[in-house]
Amino acid sequence: MAIISTAGLAHTFRTKRxxxxxVRGIDLTVRPGEILGFLGPNGAGKTTTLRMLTTLLPPTGGAATVAGCDLATDPGGVRRATGYVAQSGGVDPxxxxxxxxVTQGRLYRLTKTQAVERAxxxxxxxxxxxxxxxxxAALSGGQRRRLDIAMGLTHRPQVLFLDEPTTGLDPGSRADLWDLVRRLRDEYGTTVFLTTHYLDEADALADRLVIVDKGVVVTEGTPGALKLEYGGSIDATLQDTFLAITGRGPASADSAPVAV
Structure with missing residues (x-):
């Protein structure tokens, strides 16, 4: 049984122009306890899709269910079943x-005692x-991101949506966040719907990838299957990079190219 299912999910913005x-029609299925990597270039429709699936933006076409709740007829049920961590975060400095x-817990109608214990x-x-x-305000970027995720987990959601969770983090903080995402799946059975621009992140974390462009799904599969299908292009950023540095002075052993 799918925990997220969409059929022709679409959204058209009305502008002066x-x-x-x-989003022109997204069809996808996410299994319970899965980490799904949702990839695509800027403007592909990733964040718009997340906003629809979390009831922040009404679809203008298609249908979807999240944790058994219909997006159109039971948005309250969707909100109770999901947590959403936006790219920009949302903490009060x-x-x-x-x-x-504790405030987040109270917003989810926990008693004061329950909210303190949950915190x-x-x-x-x-x-x-x-x-x-x-x-x-005094937290590091990695600490603040963990707090964002903690707030999204306050009500023990079945599905956690993470929009570009490691953007701007240093390599150590990124690695820590990767470990946290794996723990959410392995220890708590949380389904994680992850958008990212980092191919190494998608390859390291996702059980399955869905790649979108211009508002539609263009391909999907496991990271391994997609790399086999498309050769080295999917994981091009994972390859070792060598930079040749050559001095401008007279040729000598010290001015030979250096691989970095």
Missing amino acids: GPVEA QVTVREEL QELARDLDLAELLDRRT
Whole structure:
């Protein structure tokens, strides 16, 4: 049984210059407990699709169900079953990590005691326990991203949508976030719907990839299957890169090309 299913899902924006078909008909199926990598160039329709699947933007065509809830007729059920971490994040820089997490719990109608307990649980699981009393403005990029994800997990969603979760992070923070995403799948059975521009990230994390362009799905499959089908193009960014540096002075052993 699919936890996400779409058929012809579409959205057209109305602008002064005329209609813009951001998503022209997305057909996809996501299995429970799967990490799905949703890839495509800028303007391909990735974020618009995520916004529709999380009820932030109404579809103008097609249909979808998320966790058994119809997107059109049961948006409340979809919201209860999903967490969404936007690319820009959404923390208040003036409050502490603890206050942010407790407030999020209260928004999901937890009692004060339940919200405090859930905040402590999330902080422990996402390596934020020592930061609970720190203002969010003082967090590093990786710490802030973990807080974003903790907020998205407050209500224990079946599906977590992550929009470009590692953009701007240093390599160490990216690796930590990759480990966290794997734990969500392996330890909690969370389905993760991940958009990314990084091919190495998609290759390392995703059980399956869906590649979109101009608002439609152009291909899908496991990372291994797509690399076999398309040769080296899918994982071109994974290849070792060599840069030849040649001095301009007189030829000598010191001015020979150097591989970096």
